[in-house]
Amino acid sequence: MKKISIALLLVLMLTLSFCGKKKETAALQQKPLLVKAELPRKGTLARYFKYKGTVSAWKTANIIPDASGRIGRILKKQGDKVGQGELLATLDMTALELQQKQARAAVAVAQTAYQNAKLNAERMKKMLDNKAISSLQYENTQLALDAADTQLKSARATLDLVDYTARNAYMKAPFAGIIAAKNMEEGDMINPMMGMGQSILTLMDLSQVKVAVDAPAEEIEKIAIGQKCRVRISSRPDETFSGEVYSKNLAADPLTKTFRVEVRIANPDMKIKAGVYADIDIEYLRRENIFLLPLTALLAGDREVLVNESGVARKRAVTVGERNGTRFEVTAGLQPDELVIVEGNYDLKDGTAVVMAGDKK
Secondary structure, rough: HHHHHHHHHHHHHHHHHHHHHHHHHHHHHHOOEEEEEOOOOEEEEEEEEEEEEEEEEEEEEEEEEOEEEEEEEOOOOOOOOOOOOOOOEEEEEHHHHHHHHHHHHHHHHHHHHHHHHHHHHHHHHHHHHOOOOOOOHHHHHHHHHHHHHHHHHHHHHHHHHHHHHHHHOEEEEEEEEEEEEEOOOOOOOHHHHHHHOOOOOEEEEEEEEEEEEEHHHHHHOOOOOOOOOEEEEEOOOEEEEEEEEEEOOOOOOOOOEEEEEEEEOOOOOOOOOOOOOOEEEEEEEEEEEEEEEEEHHHOOOEEEEEEEEOEEEEEEEOOEEEEOEEEEEEEEEEOOOOEEEOOOOOOOOOOOOOEEOOOOO
């Protein structure tokens, strides 16, 4: 009898313990889960094609003379701003001035010789008319006149060439810009006919810059002249600049099968330097005044969300429009005043009690 009483007591204690744990578990299950929710907000959604490229100056000019010579003066240094037509450098004029004097003297000699040949030809013509000389003698005087005329033209052409060289010994800025590099020194010899990329100065227009990128065939049709762009520069990672598409090729590169697209970026303060890397986002789609939610609000399948309905999570079927990397457009299925759960909705069941972050419950 005593053993039976002890057994009943143990059974009773186990039953009470089990019931207590069950009630505790139920209480935990009924405790509202913490979530974050927000209303659908009207805003703008944009989508971008992303490219990488290198910044180039809007214009670049290598300052060189048209003829060879010794550099006389370099009037500007690296970093100087210059206006269009401003004098930048000159060749040494000593040799050119001597060449001009020589060419002028040669013209004077040729002019005198031509005048003498012309007078002689006129005299010989009168003598021929009077049959005082033969036709052969007269023809010789005409040949001498022609030779003198050719010599005069040659001397004048030489003088024109020397004068042209002298005029172009004064090298001026073809456009307003900034001296990006000084490549030679006063006294150096320069011969542009030799090529080799020689230049005295490098002038750049950095008031605006450009970036060339290569777009694949499946994207080029969505890119149009005038489309806006976001630009980030490697040398200024904390700033975002604005640009626009100003040029695109209509034919693909035969090797890469991509299309060259050029983006123009205003650079009035010259913060952007030529030669640095750039990330270009070309905006190809823009929708304004639409209802938007974070992508985190979408449940698996991208067709449903959970709303906070008086402290209870309820599923809503929604129609999703455009989306980008962070947000999506809601075209149907929600009212503007419905709170949509955007955080804490992972594996959350329909009908679960929830509490908003910040609520005192």
